[in-house]
Amino acid sequence: xxxxxxxxxxxxxxxxxxxxxxxxxxxxxxxxxxxxxxxxxxxxxxxxxxxxxxxxxxxxxxxxxxxxxxxxxxxxxxxxxxxxxxxxxxxxxxxxxxxxxxxxxxxxxxxxxxxxxxxxxxxxxxxxxxxxxxxxxxxxxxxxxxxxxxxxxxxxxxxxxxxxxxxxxxxxxxxxxxxxxxxxxxxxxxxxxxxxxxxxxxxxxxxxxxxxxxxxxxxxxxxxxxxxxxxxxxxxxxxxxxxxxxxxxxxxxxxxxxxxxxxxxxxxxxxxxxxxxxxxxxxxxxxxxxxxxxxxxxxxxxxxxxxxxxxxxxxxxxxxxxxxxxxxxxxxxxxxxxxxxxxxxxxxxxxxxxxxxxxxxxxxxxxxxxxxxxxx
Amino acid sequence: xxxxxxxxxxxxxxxxxxxxxxxxxxxxxxxxxxxxxxxxxxxxxxxxxxxxxxxxxxxxxxxxxxxxxxxxxxxxxxxxxxxxxxxxxxxxxxxxxxxxxxxxxxxxxxxxxxxxxxxxxxxxxxxxxxxxxxxxxxxxxxxxxxxxxxxxxxxxxxxxxxxx
Numbered sequence: 364x365x366x367x368x369x370x371x372x373x374x375x376x377x378x379x380x381x382x383x384x385x386x387x388x389x390x391x392x393x394x395x396x397x398x399x400x401x402x403x404x405x406x407x408x409x410x411x412x413x414x415x416x417x418x419x420x421x422x423x424x425x426x427x428x429x430x431x432x433x434x435x436x437x438x439x440x441x442x443x444x445x446x447x448x449x450x451x452x453x454x455x456x457x458x459x460x461x462x463x464x465x466x467x468x469x470x471x472x473x474x475x476x477x478x479x480x481x482x483x484x485x486x487x488x489x490x491x492x493x494x495x496x497x498x499x500x501x502x503x504x505x506x507x508x509x510x511x512x513x514x515x516x517x518x519x520x521x522x523x524x525x526x527x528x529x530x531x532x533x534x535x536x537x538x539x540x541x542x543x544x545x546x547x548x549x550x551x552x553x554x555x556x557x558x559x560x561x562x563x564x565x566x567x568x569x570x571x572x573x574x575x576x577x578x579x580x581x582x583x584x585x586x587x588x589x590x591x592x593x594x595x596x597x598x599x600x601x602x603x604x605x606x607x608x609x610x611x612x613x614x615x616x617x618x619x620x621x622x623x624x625x626x627x628x629x630x631x632x633x634x635x636x637x638x639x640x641x642x643x644x645x646x647x648x649x650x651x652x653x654x655x656x657x658x659x660x661x662x663x664x665x666x667x668x669x670x671x672x673x674x675x676x677x678x679x680x681x682x683x684x685x686x687x688x689x690x691x692x693x694x695x696x697x698x699x700x701x702x703x704x705x706x707x708x709x710x711x712x713x714x715x716x717x718x719x720x721x722x723x724x725x726x727x728x729x730x731x732x733x734x735x736x737x738x739x
Numbered sequence: 740x741x742x743x744x745x746x747x748x749x750x751x752x753x754x755x756x757x758x759x760x761x762x763x764x765x766x767x768x769x770x771x772x773x774x775x776x777x778x779x780x781x782x783x784x785x786x787x788x789x790x791x792x793x794x795x796x797x798x799x800x801x802x803x804x805x806x807x808x809x810x811x812x813x814x815x816x817x818x819x820x821x822x823x824x825x826x827x828x829x830x831x832x833x834x835x836x837x838x839x840x841x842x843x844x845x846x847x848x849x850x851x852x853x854x855x856x857x858x859x860x861x862x863x864x865x866x867x868x869x870x871x872x873x874x875x876x877x878x879x880x881x882x883x884x885x886x887x888x889x890x891x892x893x894x895x896x897x898x899x900x901x902x903x
Contacts, residue, residue: 402830406815482827511860517831520870523855525834527827529841530848534857551748554769558751564850590845591852
């Protein structure tokens with residue numbers, strides 16, 4: 364399988380389906396594991412790393428996952444492919460640009476990936492659209508059991524699964540939920556959200572873009588404590604308490620926009636549409652920022668029945684990206700496609716060769732214009 | 740509550756200053772607090788937290804009389820000096836070798852918790868499983884005593900003695 368087989372489509376977890384998908388983009392669980400008979404990677408020679416890599420690759424490739432699986436040797440992959448895998452959330456930035464023999468096993472439908480020789484010998488993850496943490500936990504637990512029947516994990520009765528960094532110790536679990544919170548941002552309440560998450564000992568990062576900057580109002584919320592709390596308790600705290608509360612706050616902010624700040628809302632949506640339809644050069648950050656406002660408008664129409672002048676014009680839209688026959692307007696799938704396919708590595712991989720930033724901005728603007736303009 | 744500087748944003752930072760017996764309360768939004776030079780960070784990255792915790796630990800040579808802390812791990816040759824630089828350990832055995840140094844750090848990173856709860860590999864021997872169960876019960880017993888739930892405490896105590 365080649366990366367270009369998947370690069371022209373969005374992945375399943377970003378297709379706009381799943382519980383609460385208007386606000387919760389996706390749910391992810393990853394487990395950190397190490398082999399008992401080897402040192403952690405910082406003390407392994409290249410030969411030992413290769414041995415671990417081969418052993419885990421063979422184990423993972425023999426798993427029955429109900430989907431085709433393929434392996435990519437990350438250290439030998441072209442730089443562009445590595446950027447693509449990061450944009451796709453299939454590997455971490457650390458894995459893409461780390462050192463030494465390392466690889467990734469990916470299920471073709473992209474719900475499962477396993478990074479070999481990242482910070483730990485093995486990091487497995489399961490990703491699903493919307494709020495589906497229990498389902499993620501069930502699936503990853505089953506996959507973990509299958510792997511564990513073939514290898515010996517480093518485990519201590521007192522500290523649980525032993526990881527290279529003590530911050531992942533115990534369950535080795537990292538639960539992450541990706542959220543789209545444009546209304547909290549528009550109503551000036553995002554700082555309150557960030558403070559509350561800090562008080563709850565959670566980590567917040569941006570979903571797209573570099574570092575902690577949350578481009579396009581997408582936030583990724585994860586647990587930090589992995590020791591002394593069971594996997595089930597960590598997951599249920601997210602699924603039953605934290606996330607429903609945040610979703611409720613975002614819904615209240617959306618209602619507030621409709622009731623008191625229609626002009627603010629319509630201004631953002633209309634400006635976003637005007638810029639996206641007309642720009643000839645657009646950076647990845649700007650595209651994410653503007654598409655976020657269109658996504659908000661469409662979701663408010665579909666899930667809350669909102670009907671302001673700007674939302675109406677999105678919903679009666681019948682350009683090439685519109686789905687006028689089915690839903691009567693610009694579809695969330697089109698917006699999600701534009702989010703993902705205009706990211707820098709996606710653009711270049713689909714174009715067939717590397718492009719400098721200016722050419723990327725030209726191509727990005729062209730793709731967006733042709734999806735949003737009727738006459739192009 | 741509104742920020743007392745910009746009078747626009749919600750105040751999320753609340754300061755109480757007591758000077759010469761006079762108490763003053765101040766309420767700022769994050770932005771204005773930053774402009775006032777009051778350091779506010781929305782999120783402390785985990786590696787930053789770790790390095791600050793490590794920096795607070797005594798250096799190897801300050802640990803006179805604790806030779807095991809001064810030496811390299813016999814299995815992987817890892818030293819605490821390397822841990823300070825890289826923030827990752829050398830091998831699973833390091834958790835035993837450097838336990839005294841690591842324990843307070845683990846406690847801080849995991850909100851006061853120091854004992855695993857949750858999944859156990861199915862291959863784990865019956866003895867180890869029993870050991871884990873005992874540790875969990877002892878923790879529950881401690882919590883029950885603290886919350887003065889003596890009925891539960893007695894029940895847990897009986898369970899522990901049966902297992903032992």
